[in-house]
Amino acid sequence: MKLEEIRSAEAELLIGTYDRTPLAFVGGQGMHLFDENGTAYLDMLSGIGVCALGYNHPAIQAAIDAQSRKLLHISNLFFHEGQAELAARLTEITGLDRAFFCNSGTEAWEAALKLARSYAALRRSEGRDLGTKILALEHSFHGRTMGSVSTTHKPKYREPFQPLLPGVEFVRFDDIADLESKFSSEVCAVCLEPVQGEGGIRPVSREFFAAARRLTSQTGSLLIADEIQSGMGRTGEWCAYQHYGILPDVTTLAKPLGGGIPIAAVLCTSEAARAFSPGMHGTTFGGGPLACAVAIAVIDTLRNEKMLAHIKETGSYFVDQLMRLAGRHDEIAEVRGMGLMLGLDFSHAEIAKHVANQMLERRILLNRTSETVLRFLPPYVIEREHIDQTIQALDEVLSDSAPVAGSLVPGQGARA
Numbered sequence: 400m401k402l403e404e405i406r407s408a409e410a411e412l413l414i415g416t417y418d419r420t421p422l423a424f425v426g427g428q429g430m431h432l433f434d435e436n437g438t439a440y441l442d443m444l445s446g447i448g449v450c451a452l453g454y455n456h457p458a459i460q461a462a463i464d465a466q467s468r469k470l471l472h473i474s475n476l477f478f479h480e481g482q483a484e485l486a487a488r489l490t491e492i493t494g495l496d497r498a499f500f501c502n503s504g505t506e507a508w509e510a511a512l513k514l515a516r517s518y519a520a521l522r523r524s525e526g527r528d529l530g531t532k533i534l535a536l537e538h539s540f541h542g543r544t545m546g547s548v549s550t551t552h553k554p555k556y557r558e559p560f561q562p563l564l565p566g567v568e569f570v571r572f573d574d575i576a577d578l579e580s581k582f583s584s585e586v587c588a589v590c591l592e593p594v595q596g597e598g599g600i601r602p603v604s605r606e607f608f609a610a611a612r613r614l615t616s617q618t619g620s621l622l623i624a625d626e627i628q629s630g631m632g633r634t635g636e637w638c639a640y641q642h643y644g645i646l647p648d649v650t651t652l653a654k655p656l657g658g659g660i661p662i663a664a665v666l667c668t669s670e671a672a673r674a675f676s677p678g679m680h681g682t683t684f685g686g687g688p689l690a691c692a693v694a695i696a697v698i699d700t701l702r703n704e705k706m707l708a709h710i711k712e713t714g715s716y717f718v719d720q721l722m723r724l725a726g727r728h729d730e731i732a733e734v735r736g737m738g739l740m741l742g743l744d745f746s747h748a749e750i751a752k753h754v755a756n757q758m759l760e761r762r763i764l765l766n767r768t769s770e771t772v773l774r775f776l777p778p779y780v781i782e783r784e785h786i787d788q789t790i791q792a793l794d795e796v797l798s799d800s801a802p803v804a805g806s807l808v809p810g811q812g813a814r815a
C-alpha cells in the first residue's frame with residue numbers, strides 16, 4: 400500500500416487518536432528511516448526516545464532471532480530465566496532493590512501509583528500516619544490510562560475523562576514553597592520526572608528535587624521518579640536522578656528499555672516492595688521471554704559499547720552547537736536538557752511549527768512539544784556528522800525567514 404492508500408484506509412478504519420505526519424516508513428538502518436521510495440530521513444526522535452540503538456542493530460536482531468526459536472510467552476504463572484537476569488542488571492544500574500515488569504510506560508506508572516497507595520495502607524496498619532494524597536508537578540506527563548492521566552497536568556489530556564483519580568494535587572514546577580505548603584502526612588507519594596519530557600525538556604532544579612527527597616523521607620512517603628523518557632542512559636547516566644545524587648524510592652523505566660520491543664519496569668526499594676504480595680498486581684504479557692531477552696541485549700550493548708560516555712560526549716557537543724545557534728538567532732529563547740534529551744525553546748509557537756515543518760522538508764525528523772519547544776531524542780548511536788547536519792539545517796531554516804512554498808506538511812507541526 401502507498402501512503403495515500405494507507406491514509407484513506409486509516410481515516411475510515413481507525414479510531415481517530417492520532418494526527419500523523421504524512422510519511423510512511425518501510426525500513427531503517429542506524430540513524431535513518433526509509434520511506435517507500437527509498438528516501439532516507441535522519442531520525443532525531445527515535446520513535447519518541449525508544450529506538451536507542453537506532454534501526455536494525457545486530458545485537459537486537461540476534462536477541463529476537465535466538466529467543467524467537469526458544470519461547471515467546473509463558474505468562475507469569477511460571478518461571479523463565481529472563482526476569483531475574485534483567486532485574487539483576489536493572490537493580491545494579493538504578494541502585495534500587497526490586498523490579499516488576501510490564502509492557503508500557505503508563506502501565507509502569509500505574510503500578511508505581513498502586514504501590515504508593517498500598518505502601519501507605521501497609522504503614523497505617525503498622526501504626527504510621529500516612530494518607531492517600533498524591534502530589535505531581537505542573538506540566539508533568541505520566542501517561543494516558545486513568546491513574547496516569549490523573550497525575551498528568553495538561554487539561555487537554557485530562558478533562559474529557561473526568562472524574563479522575565481523587566486525591567491528586569499539582570505543585571508548581573520547581574516551587575519549593577508550594578511543595579512544602581501542599582505536603583503533609585496526608586501525602587503517600589511525591590511524583591516527578593527528573594527531566595520533564597512532554598512538558599518541554601525541563602530538568603527540575605537540584606534544590607526542588609532535594610526538597611522532595613527531604614520531605615518524603617521525613618514522613619516515610621514515597622518519592623517516585625518517572626524515568627520513562629529520561630532513563631536508560633538518555634541523559635548520559637543510567638537514570639537522570641543520578642545527576643542529582645538523589646535516590647528515589649521508586650522509579651519507572653520504559654521507552655528505550657526494549658530498543659523497540661515493548662517492555663517497561665518499576666524499580667523500588669526492598670522497603671517499598673513490601674507493599675505488594677502475590678495476587679495484588681500483575682500482567683499477562685509483562686516480562687515475557689522475548690521482551691526480557693531483548694532488554695538484556697540492549698543493556699549489555701550499551702555497556703559493551705561504552706554508550707553512556709558516548710551520550711555525554713555527543714550530548715555536550717550538541718548543546719554547544721545549539722547554544723551557538725541560539726547566539727545567531729534571536730527567535731531561540733532557550734536551550735535545555737541533558738545528554739541526548741534536548742529542547743530548543745522558541746519565542747513563539749508559530750516559529751517552532753515553521754521550523755519543524757522545514758526540518759521535515761530537509762528530511763530530518765524531530766518533534767514539537769509544549770507548543771514552542773523542538774525536542775531532540777536521537778538514537779544513542781548518533782555521531783557528530785548527524786549533529787552537524789541538523790545544526791546546519793536549523794541554521795538555514797532560521798536564516799531563511801521567507802515562507803517556503805510547497806511545504807510537505809502545510810500549516811502543521813511534526814507531531815507524534
Ligand SMILES: *Cc1c(COP(=O)(O)O)cnc(C)c1O
Pocket residue numbers: 503504505506508540541542543592596597625626627628629653654
Ligand atoms: C512516554 C511517557 C510515559 C507514557 O509511556 P507510554 O509507553 O506511552 O504509556 C510516561 N511518562 C513519561 C515521562 C513519558 O515520557
